[in-house]
Amino acid sequence: MADNSYRQDQAEVLLSRILEKTIRRSGALDTESLCIIAGQKCFHVRADVHVLDHDGNLVDACCLALVAALMHYRRPDFEVRGEDVEIFDPREREPIKLSMQHQPFCITFGYYEDGSIMLLDSTVLEEQCREGEVIISMNRFGEVCQIAKYSGEPVDGMSVMSCMNTALEKVKMLDQFVKTKLDEDEKRRDAGGVMAELRADNAR
Amino acid sequence: MPRETDPSNNAKSFLLQALRENVRIDGRGFDDFRPLDLSFGDEYGVATVQLGKTRVMVRVSSEVVKASADRKFDGVFTISTELSPIASPAFEVGR
Numbered sequence: 001m002a003d004n005s006y007r008q009d010q011a012e013v014l015l016s017r018i019l020e021k022t023i024r025r026s027g028a029l030d031t032e033s034l035c036i037i038a039g040q041k042c043f044h045v046r047a048d049v050h051v052l053d054h055d056g057n058l059v060d061a062c063c064l065a066l067v068a069a070l071m072h073y074r075r076p077d078f079e080v081r082g083e084d085v086e087i088f089d090p091r092e093r094e095p096i097k098l099s100m101q102h103q104p105f106c107i108t109f110g111y112y113e114d115g116s117i118m119l120l121d122s123t124v125l126e127e128q129c130r131e132g133e134v135i136i137s138m139n140r141f142g143e144v145c146q147i148a149k150y151s152g153e154p155v156d157g158m159s160v161m162s163c164m165n166t167a168l169e170k171v172k173m174l175d176q177f178v179k180t181k182l183d184e185d186e187k188r189r190d191a192g193g194v195m196a197e198l199r200a201d202n203a204r
Numbered sequence: 205m206p207r208e209t210d211p212s213n214n215a216k217s218f219l220l221q222a223l224r225e226n227v228r229i230d231g232r233g234f235d236d237f238r239p240l241d242l243s244f245g246d247e248y249g250v251a252t253v254q255l256g257k258t259r260v261m262v263r264v265s266s267e268v269v270k271a272s273a274d275r276k277f278d279g280v281f282t283i284s285t286e287l288s289p290i291a292s293p294a295f296e297v298g299r
Contacts, residue, residue, distance in 0.1 A: 016285040024281060034279020035271065042271040042279040048263045049283065054291040055257035062260050062285065065253035068242055069262040073249030076266075087268060095248065117223050121237045123230070123256065124208070129216050166235055181242045 011058075018059055018148055019049070022104050022137040023066060026145035030099040036078060036085055043075055045098065056123040059135055063106040068178050072185070073098055102139040105174045107167040109134045115155040118163060120170065134160060136167045140175040208294040 023029070034043040047069065049062050074095035077088045110122040110130035119126060127133075132152015137145040144164070149155065211219075219229055228234065238256030245252070249264035269280065287295045 012285060012287050015287070016283065019283050019285065024283060029281050031278040031281055034266075034281070035277050036268065037271075039271050039273065039276040041268055043266045044269040044280040044282070045264065045266045047281075047283045048265075049285040050261045050263070051259075051285075051287050051291040052252075052261055053257055053259035054287075054295070057255060057258055058260070061253050061255045061258050062262070064240075064242070064255075065251050065260045065262040066283065068244075068253070069249050069251035069264045072244055072251055073264040073266075085268070112220065112223050118234060119223075119228070120235050121232075121255065123238075125211055125215065125219065125229070128208070128211050129219050170235075170237070177240065178242065181244070185244045 014150060015049075015058060015062060018106065018135060018137075018146070019062060019066060021146045021148070022063055022106055023070075026104050026137070027101055028067070028104055029070060030101050033099040034075075037080060037083075041085055045073075045075070054124065056125075056127050057108055057121045059106050059108050060121065063104070063137070064174060064178070067103050067105065068181070070098055071100060071103065071178065071182055102141070102143070103175055103178070104137050104139045104145045105171045106135055106137045107163075107170050109136070109163050109166075111152075111155055111159075114153065115159045118159065118166075120166070134163060136163060138164075138167055138171050140168075140172050142168045206294050206296065208292065 029045065034045060036042055047066055049066060051058060051062070074090075074097055076090060076095050077093040079086045079088070107120065108122070110119045110126060110133050111117060112119070112130055114131070119130070122130065130152070132149065132155060134155060135146075135148040137147075139145070147160070222229060226234075230238075232238070239254075241254040243252050243254075244250060250261070252259065252261045271278075272280070289295050289297055
């Protein structure tokens with residue numbers, strides 16, 4: 001991506017299309033849980049992906065960051081009384097995690113020498129020299145969300161199959177990595193929630 | 205429009221020759237990732253991934269909107285991506 005074989009607008013379109021296919025169309029985020037009153041009010045969850053520095057493998061990095069951010073985010077709590085909806089401030093009520101159905105990750109393989117060499121996590125230089133790429137998205141259960149191959153030389157079906165096994169192994173690693181980091185973050189900010197802060201005998 | 209500079213022929217053939225001898229330029233194995241780091245912001249829903257020199261930040265936010273008429277029981281989820289010139293000189297604003 002974003003190497004000389006694409007123009008920038010194409011690179012951006014490819015990136016957003018792959019994220020769209022991997023995360024939105026695979027149903028990773030349960031959109032039904034964002035409904036407040038059917039047909040009237042709902043949450044609009046928006047994810048803004050900003051690339052701050054580019055040294056290859058943007059797709060994998062963006063996908064990882066996006067999944068991590070979605071798992072980290074908490075939406076405000078609400079209460080419905082008849083036709084009225086009250087949205088609670090995070091200080092009033094503990095915000096709620098989004099409900100995720102699975103966590104898909106992208107793994108990009110760059111290939112060289114007619115597909116006999118497969119590289120993971122290419123740098124920009126490696127991306128500029130490769131013959132083509134295959135982008136595989138799957139979750140830790142090995143369920144494939146999408147396979148994309150937009151350009152480059154043809155690649156052998158069997159080597160795509162072996163990529164699947166490598167991808168599964170890597171996805172499990174990434175999944176575990178994100179969970180560990182989320183746990184660490186939760187421990188860091190855990191003050192016992194609103195109830196603990198409201199108690200008279202808290203640390204303050 | 206600006207383009208990423210082409211690698212020189214020497215750099216290219218050096219990389220390919222190294223790959224034929226099962227070596228990557230930065231010494232990683234073929235199936236290895238670069239050092240990976242994930243950090244979260246102070247607010248909920250801000251995540252930054254650093255993968256080697258590649259760096260991506262994602263911010264998730266939400267607001268309450270009117271539900272669309274054809275999908276009454278669903279909320280809305282959108283992803284917007286931005287390749288800004290901060291990432292690479294080959295990226296332009298407003299493209």
